[in-house]
Amino acid sequence: MSVSSGKPVLLVGDDADRRSVMDAIRDASGATPINLNIELSQALVNATATVVDIAAVIWALVPSSRILLLDRIQLLMLPQLRINALDVLCRVARRRVLCASWPGRLDHSRLRYANPDHPECVDEDASRALVLDMSINESIHR
Numbered sequence: 001m002s003v004s005s006g007k008p009v010l011l012v013g014d015d016a017d018r019r020s021v022m023d024a025i026r027d028a029s030g031a032t033p034i035n036l037n038i039e040l041s042q043a044l045v046n047a048t049a050t051v052v053d054i055a056a057v058i059w060a061l062v063p064s065s066r067i068l069l070l071d072r073i074q075l076l077m078l079p080q081l082r083i084n085a086l087d088v089l090c091r092v093a094r095r096r097v098l099c100a101s102w103p104g105r106l107d108h109s110r111l112r113y114a115n116p117d118h119p120e121c122v123d124e125d126a127s128r129a130l131v132l133d134m135s136i137n138e139s140i141h142r
Contacts, residue, residue: 013134
């Protein structure tokens with residue numbers, strides 16, 4: 001995981017394939033995947049400040065683990081949070097090794113989530129992350 005050079009490692013592809021890779025990373029590193037939807041929503045509910053630094057909240061999760069494994073990150077895509085999901089993940093990855101299961105797809109060097117007419121649409125330059133696209137790795141699809 002140290003090859004990420006401060007970039008988040010994003011697993012893209014089928015949910016089962018992403019989960020399989022997360023499980024392999026968990027087994028190899030001892031890190032526990034975090035359901036970010038649950039952890040972040042709880043942190044936002046408990047927040048006493050009117051403005052919450054979401055990257056700082058994520059960065060502080062499981063401080064004893066050298067690798068931060070994030071699963072179920074869809075909450076980051078909510079337009080009500082007024083954040084850029086990839087920016088947040090990049091900010092966290094500058095301070096900690098971060099691997100996240102991206103619930104969208106990789107399309108012509110673009111990370112996508114939801115359709116363009118959907119309010120949760122995300123369309124970002126994939127070069128900002130180290131993207132592992134499971135949909136093109138034939139060894140996973142035996």
